[in-house]
Amino acid sequence: MIPSIILAAGASSRMGTPKALLDYRGETFLDRLIRVMGLATDPVIVVLGYHASRIRACARRTAKFVINPAPERGQLSSLQTGLAALPREAQGAAFIPMDCPAVQEDTVARLAAAFDARDPETLFVIPRQGAKRGHPVFAARRIADELLALPQDGQARDVVHRYVSRTQYIDVEDSGILADIDDPEAYRKLLEAAG
Numbered sequence: 001m002i003p004s005i006i007l008a009a010g011a012s013s014r015m016g017t018p019k020a021l022l023d024y025r026g027e028t029f030l031d032r033l034i035r036v037m038g039l040a041t042d043p044v045i046v047v048l049g050y051h052a053s054r055i056r057a058c059a060r061r062t063a064k065f066v067i068n069p070a071p072e073r074g075q076l077s078s079l080q081t082g083l084a085a086l087p088r089e090a091q092g093a094a095f096i097p098m099d100c101p102a103v104q105e106d107t108v109a110r111l112a113a114a115f116d117a118r119d120p121e122t123l124f125v126i127p128r129q130g131a132k133r134g135h136p137v138f139a140a141r142r143i144a145d146e147l148l149a150l151p152q153d154g155q156a157r158d159v160v161h162r163y164v165s166r167t168q169y170i171d172v173e174d175s176g177i178l179a180d181i182d183d184p185e186a187y188r189k190l191l192e193a194a195g
Contacts, residue, residue: 002115004041004094004136005082006033007075009049009068014183018051019098021058022187025194029101029181034061036105037136040112041094047082076147076156083144093144096136102176102190103127103136111138114170124160124167127177133169134177 008020008030015022020030027035030046038044044063048055049071056065068081079095086093092115096103107127115125115138125138137160139147146159160167181187 001040001042002092002094002112002138003086003090004037004044004096005079005085006030006037006044006046006063006096006098007078007082008055008098009047009052009071009078009081010075010098015187018055019181020051020055022101022181024101024190028058028060029098030055030059031061032101033096033098033103034059034063036103036108037094037096038063039105040108043087045082045085047078049078073152076150076154077152079156080148080150083148086141086144090141090144092138092140094136094138099181100135100176100179101181102179102194103134104174104176107172107174107177108136110172111136111170114138114168118168122166122168123163126160126167126169127172127174128169129172129175129177132178136177 021028024032034044046063046065047068049068052067066081066085068078070077111125123140123143127134181190
């Protein structure tokens with residue numbers, strides 16, 4: 001198995017509570033993502049920043065928690081914090097932001113299987129619905145090293161775009177790969193869709 005990294009270090013949501021602690025289908029975003037990612041990856045690494053003590057205290061599922069010492073620097077710094085915690089023997093990593101709590105278990109399983117069976121020249125395995133790419137993103141260890149080497153003002157997407165020709169897209173019928181819960185309206189729509 002490969003590790004997964006859940007990026008939970010961002011600023012608190014505009015909903016009055018840290019995004020990681022919002023409820024979705026009877027679980028917090030955090031616990032759901034630990035569970036779903038943990039079905040196909042090991043270990044699950046959760047990067048915390050703002051509200052780290054509170055979030056960790058509320059976690060009901062087991063994961064390796066690491067602290068981003070500079071969450072104000074943005075998502076790249078959180079991703080680099082998680083990548084720095086990868087086990088030495090890891091062949092790559094899957095990463096997903098806390099904003100994407102609705103990804104389905106079978107989607108993660110399909111992505112992990114495709115990553116395990118990929119051609120050695122394939123550096124990314126990414127889910128896609130229609131023409132839109134989503135999360136989680138599975139990346140080869142070489143990519144982890146490139147992301148770690150980015151400067152503070154770098155962009156992870158620049159690395160992803162550099163290797164489009166070496167990316168395997170997995171078409172899925174899972175709108176959860178596109179979820180981006182950044183405000184109360186997006187959260188309301190997520191809950192409505194969940195019934």
